[in-house]
Amino acid sequence: MKLATWNVNSLKVRLPQVLDWLQQQQPDVLCLQETKLTDENFPQHDLAEAGYHSLFAGQKTYNGVAILSKQPGSTLVTAIPDFADEQKRVLAATFGELRVICIYVPNGEAVESTKYEYKLKWLQALHVWLGYELKNHPKLAILGDYNIAPDDRDVHDPEAWAGSVLCSQPERDAFLELLNLGFADSFRLFDQPEKTYSWWDYRMMAFRRNRGLRIDHILLSHMLVEHCNACRIDKATRKLERPSDHAPVIAELSW
């Protein structure tokens, strides 16, 4: 069982890369963020030809999430319950006993901005919802773009980024609170190469200089942790022509 997440930054532009990657990696589940597509424009037929079912919650221009899977999913949820939000940032589905939630956490822009306040409120609402989800679905995986670098190890230049959005203590505390519900950061279950990141700014040759952050994560509930054999980031996709600024994260589970 292979679970993966990838912020594609426009599925319209990245569809050929996604189809190639599915062919190469053969994940059982792939969560996508920033599809930037309305539902009527979602390329479900191309993905079906590649052998994948599609679930999606999109909007025009911004945001948008999807779950691609070899087996069909059920019990779809497309919003955080009891949290008013115009933006399409969550998608939950069930595959047998496995519950998968795809999230695109707000970026937050800057710590003094209203978008940052929205980010922290959004994370609090997510926390409440995940508490319920975990009770109902003990085998729960939360995959996505968290827009949080949990630790200084996850930042190419911790001093330069100290206190900034994506690294600020309130954001890191919110991430820890999610873990405290009963999840583990699957990447940190294993020895990892130093300076491994999942996102590099398009500007200033950030990828070539490996000036990145690890902000894309796969959280596994304790019942899934015991089945997890590996977690890695596939930075090869960042070297392609017209890449996404994010690389996929992959967790492997013996199932």
Place this chain on the structure above:
DNA sequence: ATGGTAGAGGATCTA
């Protein structure tokens, strides 16, 4: 030096 690039959509907004 507060820049730079990418995507959507058609002037800026978001990241």
